């Protein structure tokens with residue numbers, strides 16, 4: 001089978017499409033999936049570059065966290081051959097990358113893919129969607145509360161915005177570019193700005209910080225502040241103001257993916273595909289991803 005691997009760290013030129021052996025016999029509780037599509041996440045580029053440091057799986061490694069595909073062996077788990085599924089594999093934690101024709105994953109990391117969208121669209125959801133869902137759950141924002149999302153036009157931020165609005169939370173956003181204002185307003189942001197100075201007199205019950213803005217003055221006393229931007233370091237200790245803080249780490253979570261699938265079916269969540277590349281174009285896909293200015297996810301079709 002084909003796998004997208006690196007055997008050294010560096011730019012897109014280190015990515016190789018290799019013919020390798022498929023997964024060995026399935027372990028207990030595992031399902032074998034034929035990959036139809038995946039997408040590029042910031043962590044894939046950082047892993048490729050060697051920027052993760054401690055905790056990086058050994059070389060050579062197959063990259064990739066997101067997966068949308070078809071079950072080819074249910075392994076006695078109840079999953080049937082031919083089912084359309086989506087999954088997130090914690091590639092850094094397990095070394096099990098999804099950028100391969102065949103991927104074996106624990107059944108409880110999988111969910112049924114939404115019937116209403118293509119598997120290329122579904123491949124945009126797992127890592128960003130679970131990051132959005134798990135962090136919103138940690139923030140425990142309820143209807144009527146005020147939430148600030150930084151980077152709300154990004155992959156995680158855009159899904160967090162849609163999820164929070166569906167929970168009747170009042171959402172304000174900070175984005176990087178004027179052209180992102182249309183997207184966030186269309187998806188229910190009350191107040192949207194590109195200028196963090198505009199947040200000066202605003203105070204929120206909760207802040208979901210996707211890029212490490214660390215706008216800690218924006219959280220009200222006794223509020224909650226969650227960052228997912230590990231590269232920005234820890235959120236300063238705000239316990240003197242009664243504010244709980246965290247840097248959230250995404251977890252494999254089939255139940256969470258089922259919820260995301262259901263929300264897509266109900267029209268609450270809309271996947272965004274910036275562009276679709278073939279496996280053989282993986283270097284061009286990474287170059288495109290690295291240039292930024294994206295409007296949705298960069299997907300890879302197998």
Ligand SMILES: NC(=O)c1ccc[n+]([C@@H]2O[C@H](COP(=O)([O-])OP(=O)(O)OC[C@H]3O[C@@H](n4cnc5c(N)ncnc54)[C@H](OP(=O)(O)O)[C@@H]3O)[C@@H](O)[C@H]2O)c1
Nearest residue numbers: 042043131151153154155156175176210211228248249250
């Ligand atoms: N801890 C975890 O488990 C976890 C999980 C998922 C993601 N992450 C991390 O979270 C971050 C976001 O992930 P993502 O997939 O959502 O990335 P993304 O799609 O690139 O989104 C990031 C967003 O933040 C915006 N942004 C960046 N710098 C900004 C600034 N100075 N002011 C305003 N907006 C700014 C970007 O705007 P532009 O498009 O203009 O650059 C983009 O819209 C990444 O660093 C990723 O590695 C962590």
